[in-house]
Amino acid sequence: MAGSFTEAHRAGGQPPSAARDRVEFRAVQKSYDGTNLVVRDLNLAVREGEFLTMLGPSGSGKTTTLMMLAGFERPTLGQILLDGKPVEALPPERRNIGMVFQNYALFPHMTVDENIAFPLRYRGIRGEAARERVRKARAMVHLDAMADRRPGQLSGGQQQRVALARALVFEPALVLMDEPLGALDKQLREHMQREIKQIQTELGITMVYVTHDQSEALNMSDRIAVFHDGVIQQLADPVTLYTRPANAFVAGFIGENNLIPCQNAEPGLVICPDGTRLRATGAVAGTGRSYLSIRPERLRILPALSDVTANVFDARLTEMVFQGDHVSLRVSALGQTDLALRADAADLRGLAPGDALRLSCRIEDCLIVGDAP
Numbered sequence: 001m002a003g004s005f006t007e008a009h010r011a012g013g014q015p016p017s018a019a020r021d022r023v024e025f026r027a028v029q030k031s032y033d034g035t036n037l038v039v040r041d042l043n044l045a046v047r048e049g050e051f052l053t054m055l056g057p058s059g060s061g062k063t064t065t066l067m068m069l070a071g072f073e074r075p076t077l078g079q080i081l082l083d084g085k086p087v088e089a090l091p092p093e094r095r096n097i098g099m100v101f102q103n104y105a106l107f108p109h110m111t112v113d114e115n116i117a118f119p120l121r122y123r124g125i126r127g128e129a130a131r132e133r134v135r136k137a138r139a140m141v142h143l144d145a146m147a148d149r150r151p152g153q154l155s156g157g158q159q160q161r162v163a164l165a166r167a168l169v170f171e172p173a174l175v176l177m178d179e180p181l182g183a184l185d186k187q188l189r190e191h192m193q194r195e196i197k198q199i200q201t202e203l204g205i206t207m208v209y210v211t212h213d214q215s216e217a218l219n220m221s222d223r224i225a226v227f228h229d230g231v232i233q234q235l236a237d238p239v240t241l242y243t244r245p246a247n248a249f250v251a252g253f254i255g256e257n258n259l260i261p262c263q264n265a266e267p268g269l270v271i272c273p274d275g276t277r278l279r280a281t282g283a284v285a286g287t288g289r290s291y292l293s294i295r296p297e298r299l300r301i302l303p304a305l306s307d308v309t310a311n312v313f314d315a316r317l318t319e320m321v322f323q324g325d326h327v328s329l330r331v332s333a334l335g336q337t338d339l340a341l342r343a344d345a346a347d348l349r350g351l352a353p354g355d356a357l358r359l360s361c362r363i364e365d366c367l368i369v370g371d372a373p
Helices: 005-010 062-070 112-121 127-140 156-168 186-203 214-220 238-243 248-253
Strands: 021-031 037-047 051-055 077-082 097-100 174-178 207-211 223-228 231-236 258-266 269-271 277-279 290-294 300-302 311-322 327-333 336-343 356-361 367-370
Touching (some): 021 062, 037 062, 037 231, 051 062, 062 097, 062 174, 062 223, 127 156, 186 214, 207 214, 223 248, 248 290, 258 367, 277 311, 327 356
Parallel strands (some): 051 207, 097 174, 174 207
Antiparallel strands (some): 021 037, 223 231, 258 269, 258 290, 311 356, 327 336
8 A cells, every 4th residue: 555544545545547457367277286276267457446356155266366366375377466566476474465364363462552563563663653553553443442452352343453454554555355254243244344345445455355245245346256166257346247147157146046047049039948938138159058047126026917018927926935124935937936036015915825926027137148167
């Protein structure tokens, strides 16, 4: 991070309009046994000042990618650049990278201030200069009253704040976060998501974040790289990722989705397993399988005599579950026995499992996708 905390706040933390690449992965591969690739042909650029999340299931390669960037693992092939300079041969302490781990990795015998100051000692920053940086970093994470406490006297959220302050105190070029909120309860996790994103935005710092939590990624990120089998399946902003998934894996992994195997009758027209023909957007090249992707919230229940121009098809209600702000329904339709949709409770008066329904979905909300590569 260039400049001081004060300068970053004064500037509003906004990245330059023509942001350069802070990090580049060039044709990076990683194998632990010399045969199986955990990361395959990775090409990825992280822009200066952006919040990029690596998202994927366990074993997808996201954490290995982060560890290579941090310097705890070396790539088998390829190059990693930080500010245009190769770093794959540099040890972690020479990369000017801040790191926040899932277990926080705080020293239990040290106070909050001593934990925050720890990275400064190895950079020759001591005395009043170090104390001033610690004070500013502590204030940034709202721990002014906790300076002399030890980790065992702090809550999980407070420990997370200490770990974040320690990662920021030496003004690194980049901050990496590996599943940092996984141990927190839902309410505290959502609160910390907002705090971390606010700090990142105010400072304009580049942050690379690893998680398997889709809602966390959607809430915090400028862009998300979705990993599967060591390959980035899609790199996009949260809205694009949710509304226009690149393939069936992304469509099924990001939020709840209905994926219906289908045949392409002609451009923009698909045939579902029960023979229903639906208009849709998107196309699949080649001979791979196609799926129709329809988000549950995009399906609508129609009155019996509705006259609509969108896709309309018959369904039978099999299950209703009250979820507070909505009701989750399961229906049998389009040759599938477990299609999901969501509706307001007010729209469901008089309905019960076994009832026949008419459903509609706009053409632009029916998306044709293919298999993951």
